[in-house]
């Protein structure tokens with residue numbers, strides 16, 4: 199039985215005595231099992247972590263939770279093993295830095311009182327800087343343009359649009375522009391918002407008759423950063439106001455930076471006039487980093503955390519996590535937490551175990567987005583080409599290859615693959631896979647291309 203199964207069984211027992219509700223949810227459910235260690239005096243220690251000081255305090259010996267845990271764990275070991283074994287809880291506090299800016303609910307909704315000067319008021323995360331953004335070769339141009347925008351806002355690349363899949367650094371790079379501009383000019387007014395914020399603020403402004411304040415707040419900025427504009431889809435009223443805001447800012451020579459999960463022309467439900475405005479400046483596609491860049495990102499994180507981790511270990515993590523940089527960071531944080539708790543030496547074998555616990559074994563991690571990313575880079579296309587409807591041969595064949603590999607390598611069903619390719623029918627996926635299988639029999643070049651892409655995906 200591993201630490202996770204044991205903790206689940208103990209939680210089931212604890213639920214009987216503590217009962218569901220606030221107390222159980224906060225003081226038991228919120229704990230994360232880290233590891234189980236045998237002590238020389240025949241007891242086991244179950245290491246748990248929490249991000250909350252008050253929860254960690256309540257779990258000290260003599261605390262009510264500690265004692266209830268002891269009886270629950272004895273009951274569990276009697277049920278499972280037939281004899282009682284003493285398992286002691288060890289709860290540590292691991293403070294997880296807050297990465298995301300405050301949600302709109304946490305913000306002061308009084309529009310007139312909001313100021314936008316300086317990093318704090320503009321809600322920028324100070325960790326999102328150019329020097330902490332490690333760019334792989336395909337992403338270097340995006341970074342250079344972002345740096346140029348920070349240096350000369352409102353001039354050449356307006357708007358700058360950063361687009362790509364989730365967790366690949368769009369928000370990071372966007373906020374780096376804001377942080378850099380404020381560093382150069384502390385008086386610059388920078389406003390960072392999500393599209394949700396914009397929509398909520400506009401709705402509130404209409405409700406409370408504060409449209410003038412809204413306009414003043416949104417239009418009097420040197421730099422407006424708007425995250426996730428794909429959320430504007432099908433919101434006609436908000437699009438109207440967004441259009442007006444956009445025009446007012448660019449007309450005054452100020453800068454707009456936008457992020458989106460795809461190119462605006464591929465977002466259904468966005469008015470043409472907005473699509474054409476968004477395409478006026480520079481659009482940069484952020485792509486998945488290659489293995490060496492992933493290692494460099496991890497190295498940077500290790501240095502920031504003041505932790506020494508060998509290249510082999512970093513490489514093991516980088517190779518296992520093929521989804522996106524957010525996941526890479528998440529796994530890294532868990533590894534750091536384990537190191538801090540156990541004080542143990544971090545070996546490649548230990549890391550493999552941790553990665554296995556976190557479901558990040560190499561064989562499990564090949565996903566459809568990864569295949570799409572690899573195929574699009576191989577053929578120098580956009581991911582939106584693969585998920586779109588174009589029928590030109592140069593796009594159809596790569597799309598069919600991507601579907602074929604998704605069917606071959608991942609565990610996903612035909613309908614799930616169809617959905618991931620822009621809502622295609624499962625019969626289209628079946629047709630594509632058959633077509634590639636058949637063509638490869640006679641076409642050596644195609645077969646070689648498929649093998650090369652497969653090797654890249656499974657690297």
Ligand SMILES: Nc1ncnc2c1ncn2[C@@H]1O[C@H](COP(=O)(O)OP(=O)(O)OP(=O)(O)O)[C@@H](O)[C@H]1O
Nearest residue numbers: 330331332333364365366367368369370495523524
């Ligand atoms: N190239 C990179 N170098 C360093 N850190 C990165 C890089 N790319 C992403 N990150 C980190 O990964 C995390 C996720 O990045 P970010 O939030 O910017 O992604 P995103 O593309 O905006 O995702 P979403 O579309 O889901 O909002 C952040 O903590 C960010 O600092």
